[in-house]
Amino acid sequence: DGGITQSPKYLFRKEGQNVTLSCEQNLNHDAMYWYRQDPGQGLRLIYYSQIVNDFQKGDIAEGYSVSREKKESFPLTVTSAQKNPTAFYLCASSILTMGGANVLTFGAGSRLTVL
Amino acid sequence: AQSVTQLDSQVPVFEEAPVELRCNYSSSVSVYLFWYVQYPNQGLQLLLKYLSGSTLVKGINGFEAEFNKSQTSFHLRKPSVHISDTAEYFCAVSEWDTGFQKLVFGTGTRLLVSP
Numbered sequence: 001d002g003g004i005t006q007s008p009k010y011l012f013r014k015e016g017q018n019v020t021l022s023c024e025q026n027l028n029h030d031a032m033y034w035y036r037q038d039p040g041q042g043l044r045l046i047y048y049s050q051i052v053n054d055f056q057k058g059d060i061a062e063g064y065s066v067s068r069e070k071k072e073s074f075p076l077t078v079t080s081a082q083k084n085p086t087a088f089y090l091c092a093s094s095i096l097t098m099g100g101a102n103v104l105t106f107g108a109g110s111r112l113t114v115l
Numbered sequence: 116a117q118s119v120t121q122l123d124s125q126v127p128v129f130e131e132a133p134v135e136l137r138c139n140y141s142s143s144v145s146v147y148l149f150w151y152v153q154y155p156n157q158g159l160q161l162l163l164k165y166l167s168g169s170t171l172v173k174g175i176n177g178f179e180a181e182f183n184k185s186q187t188s189f190h191l192r193k194p195s196v197h198i199s200d201t202a203e204y205f206c207a208v209s210e211w212d213t214g215f216q217k218l219v220f221g222t223g224t225r226l227l228v229s230p
Binding site: 004040044045048058092105106108 | 119124147149151156157158159160161164166205209213215216217218220221222223
């Protein structure tokens with residue numbers, strides 16, 4: 001079955017450490033996204049990518065970095081510059097439509113806790 | 116920029132009772148609208164979407180939503196809820212940013228169904 005795989009599901013990090021969250025999709029979707037979810041704040045867009053080797057900052061990109069070397073993969077690195085990294089991180093993907101709606105498919109999420 | 120308001124952070128309801136989860140968005144220009152559901156520690160699953168056409172949209176699990184352009188609303192309804200509907204529900208609206216379509220999410224409504 002096609003879908004999005006995020007790993008690890010749970011991750012603990014010490015302050016000052018970088019950590020990378022994996023996101024892999026086999027849906028042949030062009031676009032991929034990273035969202036951050038905090039209680040009572042909904043989902044906020046961190047980064048998105050429309051094609052390989054290209055990506056754009058979302059609303060809360062500071063302290064994060066991404067790469068898009070393959071169509072299937074869009075890893076997110078949470079750097080030590082991110083002041084409050086404890087959150088639930090969601091990866092999503094979609095086809096790109098001209099003038100139509102980009103319907104997002106989500107992975108199961110990764111919960112990062114900074115100790 | 117678009118914004119989405121979900122006024123009710125939590126909605127308690129008894130099993131088999133009807134429920135309405137409210138969603139209002141900020142712009143009256145043409146938009147695409149979505150409702151997603153999230154079960155604990157999982158990703159988001161698409162419930163239904165409004166792209167065009169009939170203002171009453173039917174989704175999975177017996178949910179439906181009505182698009183009201185004049186009131187910029189997209190309320191979600193179910194005539195009879197089940198215990199298994201207990202989850203968090205997110206309303207989202209499309210937004211165009213430098214030629215790319217993104218989703219803006221509300222802060223979510225937690226539906227609590229009790230026997």
